[in-house]
Amino acid sequence: MRITRAFVLPLVLLAGLATACSGSSGGSGGGTPTEGGTAVFAEAPGTQPNWIFPFVDSAHNSGYATGDLQQLMYRELYWFGDAKGSTGVNTTKSLADPPVFSDNNSKVVINVKPYKWSNGETVNAKDVVFWMNMMFAEKANWYGYVPGQFPDNVKSATATGPQQVTLQLTDSYSPTWFTGQELAQIAPLPMAWDKTSDSAAAGSGGCADDRAKCDAVYKYLFGKSKDLSTYATDPLWQVVDGPWHLTAFDAEGNISYDPNPKYSGPDKPHLAHYKMQPFTSTSAEFNALRSGKTVNVGSVQGADLPQKKASEKLPATNPLQANYDLVPAYGWGWSTTLLNMDNPTFGAAFKQLYLRQAMQQTLDQETDVNVAFRGYGAPTTGPVPVNPDNEYVTASERGAGPYPFDKTKAKGLLTGHGWTLQNGAMTCTSPGTAPNQCGAGVTAGTRLEFSLQYSTGNPAYGRIMQQWKSDAAEAGIVFDLKGQEFNALINDISSCHGSGPTCEWQMGFFGYQQYNAVPTGDQLLLPGSTGNIGNYDDPQLDKLIQATLHSDDKNAFAAYEDYAVKSLPGQINMPLRTYIEVVDKKLGGVAFPAVQTARSPEEWYFTK
Structure with a gap:
């Protein structure tokens, strides 16, 4: 994601x-x-x-x-999607034929099309195995890693022919989910990258054949990628299988491409x-x-x-x-403001559903859409975007959702759970775990005063944050707004898992987390996922998500979606802008x- x-x-x-x-x-x-x-x-x-x-x-x-x-x-x-609005595999632009599932969906055969790398070599099964070996060896360094999922759910990845790869899986999986979420992650790597130094021969790193040798190859490629000044000049990055190659690049974003003359796909560039x-x-x-x-x-x-x-x-x-x-x-x-469940001061409070409900009820999404966005957007009520209309949206996400804007109700939720308004902020005056108390781990004297970091650049986001700050204050929730550039904000919050000084961020809004083909919650919400930035954990939600991974039954997906809509899993829904x-x-x-x-x-x- x-x-x-x-x-x-x-x-x-x-x-x-x-x-x-x-x-x-x-x-x-x-x-x-x-x-x-x-x-x-x-x-x-x-x-x-x-x-x-x-x-x-x-x-x-x-x-x-x-x-x-x-x-x-x-x-x-x-490759997924096309100009007609499909979310399925785009067979024309994909590097492989549609995967073939068998053995009760525990075996996948992938037939790779004989595209060419720009150095003349064929994109083949070994390039796919190179990627898979890298994934097995460096899964902790992969942005989408979820413990128990890709590549943990793959027993073996074997080249069973020059252009064929066979995956033996650990269980039976939904073909829709496995293709749209797991196989969507694979990008074949050229043999020119399987080395550990600039002077080494292509393939000498050995990662394509032995995953135990991948760490050194990974460190080499990772180190090379740090040097933005060489992106357009280093021969390593000029080995491409796509339709373009770099001719100029700088860190400010001035980027130029020319067509890859060796591109073998059907959609060769018309532009010079x-x-x-x-x-x-x-x-x-x-x-x-x-x-x-x-x-x-x-x-x-x-x-x-x-x-x-x-x-x-x-x-x-x-x-x-x-x-x-x-x-x-x-x-x-899914457009949300994330909550850090491991924050040493507010993690326990964020884990209280009533607090997340109250925070959601102080966000006036309708006004945000009509005023800040000037009509170019839509409210978010759950994990599946309502625009464009799609097969995954259930009735629970239609309209204003279960927690529409209502500052009075938000304030009532807090006072009904042991909070008292003191000096402008709700303060926990009744700690404990009874239904009318603040909840497990919330200490007496805790004040609902949060640091809210958000992505800047569009004035509309500043207006949304200021409106939320004003409305939330009426319910006794105080925000200290801190605007940051997108890349800086991502660096602040996305590399944090666990406790400690680097995990002291409290709330963060950077936009939305983009799905692959299937809008499932595994990469975003399952424990241990690198995409689970706020470290949210709910065993019941985990169970419902797991059900969507092993079956194409739409009822399983609806059960997960409906539960996520009601539970606000570690985040507050934010309006999603319509791009023009x-x-x-x-x-x-x-x-x-x-x-x-x-x-x-x-x-x-x-x-x-």
Whole structure:
């Protein structure tokens, strides 16, 4: 699950970038398609990619690095989503045929298509095993690792032919979940990377054959990825199987790509060049869009668009009509403020459901959507996004959810559980575990005064935080707001697991955590998951999540979703912005698929 920042294109990983959006397309598409030309994409402030190695650790788990950098060059085994809104396997863009499950869904056969690396070698079964061996050896360094799941649920990964890999699993698993969540993580690695030094021969590291040798290879590649200044010049990173390779890169986000001449996929680039241009502020990007001269694809904030109703996809007028089409797109993830369950001061309080309910009831999502977002967004009531409409949403997530905005009820919940308003903040005056007391571990004198860190860059998020602070104060909940750039915030909170000085953050909002194809809770909520940033643990929730992993029964998924909606598992639901993308009227082939992490500039073309 990628971490992404909710006011810009996904995205992360999450992971985060969020380019995972609904099945929408833009650009006139009119006229005659041409070959060549340079398309420029506008990066939102503070979202510059900063990690090239596709085996991503938690500290670098950003959808921006994944979708704006890695996946343009290093393809994952399976690609999901298309311009029509599908969330399933995109068989055309995937590096392998659809997986074949057998033996009561405990065996998976993967047939790898004979794509080519840019050095002329074939993408083959050994490259997949290289990745799997790295995963077995370095699972603790993988952003999506969940104890008991990938790769723990794989007994063996064997090349059973030059282009075939067979996985023997430890149990019977849902083919939908295993494909959309587990197999979606695999990115074949070239033999040119299986080494431990620049001067070593390709394959000499031995990781592709022996996982015991992977640690040294991993340390070498991780160290190389730290040096952003060499991304476009180091021969190592020029070995690609995707449609693009880097020609220029700097840490500020000025990035240039040219087509990979050896790319063997069906969607070869039409453009001669693709560039990414950073901006220091959303207003600077909007000014560039108004000029219509330097940017071909970007995004526009609600503050720069006419007010609209939340139910409407687009505003009545387009302020960029002269040069651009507006295209609505939606984030495929869960937008929340995370609570640190291990915080030494407030962890015990955060574990009390009544407190999470009270905090949720002080958040006026309807006002946030209509005022801060100006109609470009939707409330979040649970783990599954309601836009675009999809097969996973249950009735429990429709409407305002079980905890609509109500400051009076929020205050009543607190006073009914042993809290008294003292000097502007609710204070625990009745510690203990009785129904009318503060709850296990909450000490007398604890005051509901929290540090709330949030991602800056979009003025709308500052307005939402200020509104929440004001409303929560009326219920005796006090927030000390601390705005930070996205990358700095992620570094502060996502690398923390357990107790100690590095885990003293209390509440954090960076946008949303982006799903792969299936919006399950395993990577986000199961104990030990690197995506479970707040270390939430609920045995009943764990049981319900596990049921979704072993069956395609929609009732199992609904049971998990309904429970998560009611239990607010370690987080407070936040409104999710609707992205409004802008696409040059002379540019065709641009789409924003629902679950696709990466953009696909190889499909873009200018018209005449």
